[in-house]
Each structure stands twice: as C-alpha cells, then as structure tokens.
Amino acid sequence: MYQYSYADQKLVDERVSQFRSQTERFLSGELPEEQFLPLRLQNGLYIQRHAPMLRIAIPYGLMSSHQLRTLAEIARDYDKGYGHFTTRTNLQLNWVKLEEVPDILAKLAANQMHTIQTSGNCIRNTTTDPYAGIHAEEIADPRPYCEIIRQWSTFHPEFAFLPRKFKIAVIGTRTDRAATQVHDIGLHLVERDGEIGFEVIVGGGLGRTPIIGKLIHEFLPRRHLLSYLDAILRVYNLEGRRDNKYKARIKILVESLGKDTFIQKVNDEWQTLKDGDLTLSEAHFAKAESYFTTPAYEQIDRLAVQTQLDEFLADKDFYNWYEHNTVAHKINGYKAVVISLKAGVVDGNYVPAGDITDAQMFALADLADEYSLGEIRATHQQNLVLSDVKITDLYILWQKLSALDLARANIGTLTDMIVCPGFDYCALANATTHNIAESIEKQFNDLDYLYDLGNIRLNMSGCMNACAHHHVGDIGILGVDKKGEHWYQISLGGNSGEHAKLGQILGRAVAADEVAQTIATIVNVYKNERIESHGHIESFAQVIERLGITPFKTAVYH
Numbered sequence: 001m002y003q004y005s006y007a008d009q010k011l012v013d014e015r016v017s018q019f020r021s022q023t024e025r026f027l028s029g030e031l032p033e034e035q036f037l038p039l040r041l042q043n044g045l046y047i048q049r050h051a052p053m054l055r056i057a058i059p060y061g062l063m064s065s066h067q068l069r070t071l072a073e074i075a076r077d078y079d080k081g082y083g084h085f086t087t088r089t090n091l092q093l094n095w096v097k098l099e100e101v102p103d104i105l106a107k108l109a110a111n112q113m114h115t116i117q118t119s120g121n122c123i124r125n126t127t128t129d130p131y132a133g134i135h136a137e138e139i140a141d142p143r144p145y146c147e148i149i150r151q152w153s154t155f156h157p158e159f160a161f162l163p164r165k166f167k168i169a170v171i172g173t174r175t176d177r178a179a180t181q182v183h184d185i186g187l188h189l190v191e192r193d194g195e196i197g198f199e200v201i202v203g204g205g206l207g208r209t210p211i212i213g214k215l216i217h218e219f220l221p222r223r224h225l226l227s228y229l230d231a232i233l234r235v236y237n238l239e240g241r242r243d244n245k246y247k248a249r250i251k252i253l254v255e256s257l258g259k260d261t262f263i264q265k266v267n268d269e270w271q272t273l274k275d276g277d278l279t280l281s282e283a284h285f286a287k288a289e290s291y292f293t294t295p296a297y298e299q300i301d302r303l304a305v306q307t308q309l310d311e312f313l314a315d316k317d318f319y320n321w322y323e324h325n326t327v328a329h330k331i332n333g334y335k336a337v338v339i340s341l342k343a344g345v346v347d348g349n350y351v352p353a354g355d356i357t358d359a360q361m362f363a364l365a366d367l368a369d370e371y372s373l374g375e376i377r378a379t380h381q382q383n384l385v386l387s388d389v390k391i392t393d394l395y396i397l398w399q400k401l402s403a404l405d406l407a408r409a410n411i412g413t414l415t416d417m418i419v420c421p422g423f424d425y426c427a428l429a430n431a432t433t434h435n436i437a438e439s440i441e442k443q444f445n446d447l448d449y450l451y452d453l454g455n456i457r458l459n460m461s462g463c464m465n466a467c468a469h470h471h472v473g474d475i476g477i478l479g480v481d482k483k484g485e486h487w488y489q490i491s492l493g494g495n496s497g498e499h500a501k502l503g504q505i506l507g508r509a510v511a512a513d514e515v516a517q518t519i520a521t522i523v524n525v526y527k528n529e530r531i532e533s534h535g536h537i538e539s540f541a542q543v544i545e546r547l548g549i550t551p552f553k554t555a556v557y558h
Contacts, residue, residue, distance in 0.1 A: 001062050001375060002147050002291040004112045011155060012109045015116060019043050020102035027099060042122075042160075044115030045101055049427045054093045054101060055118035056108065060128045060146040060170075061089035061378040065365040068376050070111040072361035078104050083361070085341060085354040087179075087418060087469060088125050088167070089378035090118055094425050116154065121162045123153040123233075127169045129177045130379040133292055134387050136330040139189045140196055142172040144288035145225065148280070152226050159233050163240035164248040166233070167205075174498060178380055181213045181500035182206055182472060184250045185232065190219060197221045202232060202262070203254030206466035210502050211251040214259050216266065222285070227278040231270035235262070295373050295388060300333025305392050312395040320409040320447060321398050326389075333391055337372070339364070339384040339401065340408040342416050344445070350438035351405075353419040354382035363404050371397050382418055383411065413450040414458055414523070415441055418469060422462030422479060423486070429462035431479025431486035436460060436515050443516035444523075453523060456540045459494075472496035474540050475519065476503045488515050492522070492552055493544040504549050507557050518556055525555045 004012070022039050025031040031039075040046075044055040056071065063071075071091055075083045078100050079093045086092060096104065108114055117124060126146045133141040149168060153159065159166070169178040172189040180186030186201035198220045204213025220228055232250075239257075241247045254262045313319045327336040343351040356364075364384070368376050371393045372386035379385060389397060401407035410416050417440070420426065422433030437460060444450055459473030470476035472494035480487050487509035494503030510518050529547060530538040538546070 001064060002059070002150075009109070009112070012114045012116070015043070015114070016102065016105045016109050019105060023098065023102050038120070041120040042116070043101075043105065044118035045098075046119060047427070048094065048425050049423070049429075050425065051095045052098050052101065053425070054096045054104065054115060055086075056083075056091045056093070056113060056115050057118050057125050058089050058091060058113075058378055059150050060126055060132070060143055061130060062143070063376045063378070065368040065374045065376065067111055067113055068361050068365040068368070070107065070113065072358040072365070074104055074107060075361065076358040081359075082355050082357045084352070084421065085356065085378050085382050085384070087380050087382060087467065088118075089127055089380065090125055091378075092421075094421070119165075121164050121166075122160055123156065123162075123166045123168065125167075126150055126153070127167075127178050127380060129171050129173060130377045130385045131177070131327060131336055131387070132172060133294075134329050134331070134334075134336060135173055136328065137175060138172040138330070139191050140172050141289070141292055142170040142187075142189055143292045144285065145187070145189070145222070146170050147288050147291060148225065148284065149229070152229070152278075159237060162233070162237055163242050164245065164250075166236075166250070168229075176496070176498045176500070179469065179472065179496035179500075180204075182210070182469065182496060183213065185229065186213055187225075192219050195221060198225065200228065200232075203251040204500075205249050205251040206469055206471045207249070208246055208464045209249075209252065210466065210471040211255065212500050212502065213251075214254060216259065216263050223280045224274060225280060227273040227276060228266075228270055230273055230278055231266050234269050235265045239265070297331045297334065297388070298390065300390060300392070302333050302391070305333070309391055309394070315395075317402075317409070318395060318398055320451070321407055322394065324409045324411045324413070324451075325407070326394065327385075329388070331388075335389050335391055335394060337386040337389050337394070337397065338379070338411045339386065339406050340410055340416065341383050341406075342410060343405045343408055344410075344415060344441040345438065346405050350434060350441065352421070352434050353417050353437060356384075360404050360406060363400075364406065367397065367400060381416065383416075409447065410450065412455045413447075414444050414453060414456045414475075414519075415450060416457075418457075418459040418473070420461050420467040426462060428465055429479065430464075430481040431462050431488065432512075433460050433462045433468075433479060436477065436479075436488060436512060439513075439516040440519055443520055453526070454537065454539050456523075457494075457496075458519075469496060470494075471502050472500065473503060474544070475522065477515065480509055482509070486512050488512065490515075490518060490522075490556075492549045493541070495541060506549055506553050510556075521555050522552050525552050 026036040046053045084092045169180040170187040182204040188199040200217035201213040377385040423429040460477040461468040461470040462479040476491040478489040489509040491503035
C-alpha cells in the first residue's frame, strides 16, 4: 500500500500546525465563526447536532493494521470508544472535543493519515472496489490510478473551492461494486487492442436531484487520465452554478448543457492540456503500481485441503458465514473475508450500521496481521474486508470474529443495510434512522428466511442528501419531517451496479411504527410473485423489473 513521501508528510504536518493555530485563535475569540467555518471544513470537522464530528480520510478504503490501531486509540482516547464507517470508506468520530482536534490530527499525521478534503467544496476521497487487486475478473488493478488521482487532487490549488463537493470512483471490473454511475465522475478500466484505458462517466449523483451519470468517453487512453480529468474540472469550475447550492453539482451542469454540449466544452478545454505536463508516462504508472505489489502468496493445493474444509463446512453456522461472507480470490487457496458491521441487536442493544468499537478495531488489527497480510479494507456498504485469507485459516478466523460480534453471516441480505446516522447525530437530518433499522432487524431476525429472500439491498437515509444512497437500493427508505413528526418514504427497484437506475417512490410516506411491517408486506409480495424455473429463483430486482411496483403498492396501500 502507499507510503507517504517526504512531501506528503511535510504537507500534512504543516496542515496540522496551521489548524492548531487557527483553532487556538478561534477558541480565544480572535477568529470569528464565519472565518473559522471554512478552515475547519478543510480539515474534515463538522459541528453536528450534539458535538463536533471529525471525518478521517481512508484513501480508496485501504488501511494497514497499524493505522487501524491508530484509529482505535483515537476512538478510545478522544471519543466515546467507537467510530463509524461511511459509504465513502472514511471513518467518522461523532463526539470529539474541538480543543482536542489538533492533537488528533497530529496523531493521524504521525501514522500517515489525515482528514484533509473529507469535507468542503473540493475533490473528496476517491473510492474503488473493495476487491481491487484480488478479483479474477479484473482488467487491471484500479488502486494505482486511485493513488495517481489522490496525488493530483490533494491541495490542488485550482479545485479547492469548487461550486460543490466532487466525488470520483474507479473500478477495474465490469461488475460495479463502487456505485460509479452515481458519482460526479466514474472511471471504468477497459482494454482495447492490448491498451489500457477508461470509460468516463460524468454527472451522476443522488441527493435532492438524483441522476445516473452519462458516458462521455468510451476509451480514454490511460496516459491522458489526469489531463482529461483536469479538463472536466475546469469546465465545471467555470460554469457550475454558485448561486444555488442545490443546483451546484456537476450533474446539474451536464443536464442543463446537454451531454453533447458538455462533451464539446470538455474537449475544447482538453486541447489546451492534452499531451502537456499532465500526460502520464510508463514511469508514472510503474511507480504507482510499485505501491501495490503482489504479496508473496503461499502455494496451496486446494484439493489437498478440501477435505479439511468440508469437515468445517459441516458446521451450519460456519457454512452460512462461508457462503455469504467470503469472496472468491484470484489466487487459488485464498479468500477475501467480509466482516459485517451490521451486527443488528446484540445483547438487547441495537448496533448501528457501520459502527465499530475501539476494542473491535484493536482485535481486528491483530487478526489482519495474523491472517491477512496486515491490511484491512473499508467498503461502500459500510463493512470491512480482510482481502488475503488462506482457506485453511477460515475456520479459526470465523471463530475469533464470532467472539467479537463481527461474524454475522448476513452479507447481501436485507439486514446488510446501508444506514446514515440520521437525526440522532446529523444536523441536516429530518428523521431518525437507527430506530427504524432496529425495528427492521427485529422483524427479520431469522437468517434462514433472509437467505430464502436472496440478495436485497436496503438503503436508508435520514434526509434528501442521500448519504446512504436510498435512491439506488432495491428498497430505499427516506426519512422526512411532517410537522415535527418523522415519516418514511419508500422506493423500490433502485440499483447502483452496472445496470444502475433510480428506484420508484411507492406512495405516501408511512409512520415510524409502520415501516418494518411495510417492508414485510413488500417482501411477501415478492415471495408470492417470484418465479422459480429449473432451479433458478427470480431475484427481488428481477420481479420489480418484470412487474413494476404496482403489485407492491396495492398490497401496502390497500
């Protein structure tokens, strides 16, 4: 994984010193709130409903075990003993003290981490496939290109004050596990005549005006990656709306100009940049790729160890976990392990999606060292991944994760929910989410029933900002405020994958105490309407595609 250069370290250290001075001046009354606001946002610091919230950058979701221990120490020493992983693969701390934030930033900097560009109208953390570099389907590893983009975008003087925040995602497979089509820019690695390049998708986004992005370049040679991105950002920076924050995202610009006009403007700008200083050479790619070298995997005879694995799979609980929480690896004899941060109700208490305690982080860092080459990955779905686990270690790893409440075998099921913190924490939220997620957990607490339902993605946001991507869930839930009461609007049929589409609103919002039963009604319609043929059972998404939402609407609002 990438290691800070001297320049990286110096930049981050200087930013810590700078913000320490700014914070001291603000606390002493020398710096007015309106001047301190943009400064704290540049350092990932928000003021939420109850306390400051600090967002820590995890570039392309990749952490070393040492860095995870650092996050655990910070959560223990400066917060309330836990952190929250987001759909941007960052970690949020919800209870920091303003006067201690510079000390947190200093500790992060000492361990090659920071909070820079996790907020504000700038280029945010670039994300990618959690199985980058290990998936057999991959055309090329997207992580080196994520790192190239990170180096280009960090402290970019021209793009520090864009009309609005800007998000980029990169994938190396046709299967999209990074929701690229609902990003400001989505980059798909493709190969043509032996050359690597990119499909470029621009203008996706959710929030108040959800839009699926548009393909504007079918094959961009990789040497032109930065110059073309620079051209897109320049057009947006010059022509994006600044008079209305709800119309300031690039998706609105692309829609208002039209795809063809936008492409022409980008190409016109690109002509001044193409083949210039931003052109990437083979040496640039070689250097970036050197940060992500293939580990020294052991040679494992899969047939020789299959008998032992079969014995372990006789344990039903392990079998369920193996089927749902492990992913095929390109190296024979290895698996990627998905660690569910959707524990649900544990000892009578609901554990919010994406939350992890300091004790769990410490223990998981040790497990990463012992079983997965010392690396951990965060996912768009608010889970974690150990990417390089030998199949001979799976059973003992599962036992240890189970003891930590990190082995719930629910990946891909209805309870593998993406959920934002909602009204309980966020100052922008209109409605609570944790209580609704808890009621759904209690409604669907039978794993065998969940397995029978198959893959259903449920996403829930507490406001129109759509931090939990409710627009693109198979089932989406949006919290709304009605005269001080929290109600919930439901949509069906969304998809954030390669066939991305927006869900359709089912009908009027339902009361908080009706949400779980409404989801149960929707699921029952699916079970009654799905077709089974030759051993294949229609998925929830396929039934919606075939029948539309009318049967579901009729059942819910009869």
